[in-house]
Amino acid sequence: MTELETxxxxxxxxxxxxxxxxxxxxxxxxxxxxxxxxxxxxxxxxFLSLHRNLRAIQSAAHAGFWLRKVAVQxxxxxxxxxxxxxxxxxxxxxxxxxxxxxxxPMLGETLRRLIATLPETPRMVIVLRYQEDxxxxxxxxxxxxPVSTVKSHLQRSLALLREKLVRRGVREE
Amino acid sequence: xxxxxxxxxxxxxxxxxxPDFEARxxxxxRRRPVLTMPRWLAAAAALLVITSAGLGYRYxxxxxxxxxxxxxxxxxxxxxxxxxxxxxxxxx
Numbered sequence: 001m002t003e004l005e006t007x008x009x010x011x012x013x014x015x016x017x018x019x020x021x022x023x024x025x026x027x028x029x030x031x032x033x034x035x036x037x038x039x040x041x042x043x044x045x046x047f048l049s050l051h052r053n054l055r056a057i058q059s060a061a062h063a064g065f066w067l068r069k070v071a072v073q074x075x076x077x078x079x080x081x082x083x084x085x086x087x088x089x090x091x092x093x094x095x096x097x098x099x100x101x102x103x104x105p106m107l108g109e110t111l112r113r114l115i116a117t118l119p120e121t122p123r124m125v126i127v128l129r130y131q132e133d134x135x136x137x138x139x140x141x142x143x144x145x146p147v148s149t150v151k152s153h154l155q156r157s158l159a160l161l162r163e164k165l166v167r168r169g170v171r172e173e
Numbered sequence: 174x175x176x177x178x179x180x181x182x183x184x185x186x187x188x189x190x191x192p193d194f195e196a197r198x199x200x201x202x203r204r205r206p207v208l209t210m211p212r213w214l215a216a217a218a219a220l221l222v223i224t225s226a227g228l229g230y231r232y233x234x235x236x237x238x239x240x241x242x243x244x245x246x247x248x249x250x251x252x253x254x255x256x257x258x259x260x261x262x263x264x265x
Contacts (some may be wrong), residue, residue, distance in 0.1 A: 014202070018195055026190040040190050044198050051202045108184040115185075130178065131185040162177050 012054055017063050018047050024064070024132070025071045031127045032075040033082075034116035042074050068132070069142055072124060079120055107170060114164055121145070122153040129154060 025046050030039035049070055050063065057063045115126055121143070128139045136150040143150070 015195075015199065018198060022194060023187040023189050026194070027185075027187040030188060031185050040194060043190055043194070044201065047198045048201055107180060111180060111184040115181075126181065127185060130181040131187060133182075158175075158177060161181075165177070 012057050012060065012063060014051055014054060017050065017060065017067075020060070021064055021067050022047075025067050027131055028068065028071040028127060029075045029078075031112065031115065031131055032124055033078060034112060038078060042078055043071070046070050046074055065142075072128070072142060076120055076124065107165075110165070110168065110170075111161070114161055118157055118160075121149075122157045125150055125153040126157050 022043070026039055026043040029042045029046075030036060033039055033042075046067060050057070050067060053066075057066060115123060118126065124143065125139055128134045128142065129136075134142070136147050136154065139150045140147040
């Protein structure tokens with residue numbers, strides 16, 4: 001512990017940064033990849049990368065932004081490397097047998113599974129919007145894409161998810 | 174707020190990694206030595222060593238060639254002086 005503390009800058013304590021941001025980094029990767037083990041591995045790599053680049057970090061806020069950006073990039077990279085599961089469009093996902101209105105815990109899992117079938121960019125947009133509560137401008141800045149693209153991905157993904165859920169028998173309240 | 178957006182926020186709530194995550198990251202970070210020397214300095218040092226070795230080798234080759242030329246000149250000189258002495262001796 002002391003070896004690590006000697007290399008960090010004042011205000012950028014590595015251990016404290018990890019404690020503060022571990023749930024954010026892990027959840028961005030986990031909700032994007034829907035795979036807990038891979039998410040832990042990637043989250044670990046993200047923090048090790050922070051450790052190597054700690055000298056470039058100017059503040060705790062900068063560290064948060066940096067970690068979120070690297071987590072987004074690593075998640076997308078990992079998704080592209082995953083050749084074992086080909087990308088399936090949300091429209092093509094098979095409908096399960098209707099079993100009436102699902103209970104709330106089931107709805108959460110159903111939603112996470114449906115999100116996992118979205119293509120890369122809209123999937124990450126949804127994760128950043130509803131997990132991190134970022135607005136479209138912040139998402140556009142983080143992912144280096146136009147704000148209009150973020151807004152159209154949000155609208156289209158919400159419409160698709162709504163349609164899928166309604167078809168599964170989830171009523172609108 | 175839209176019911177679907179509310180459900181998405183619930184479904185995508187932040188989750189913690191496993192309890193030993195922090196310990197594993199700290200252990201892995203400790204295993205990786207922190208590079209105190211800047212990369213450009215390490216590259217410059219390597220370049221200097223390679224250049225010095227190259228120059229040293231060229232100097233060594235130059236010295237060897239110089240020694241060969243000097244030997245050849247000494248041999249030629251001794252032969253010439255011997256011929257000159259024979260010419261002098263043959264004169265009436």
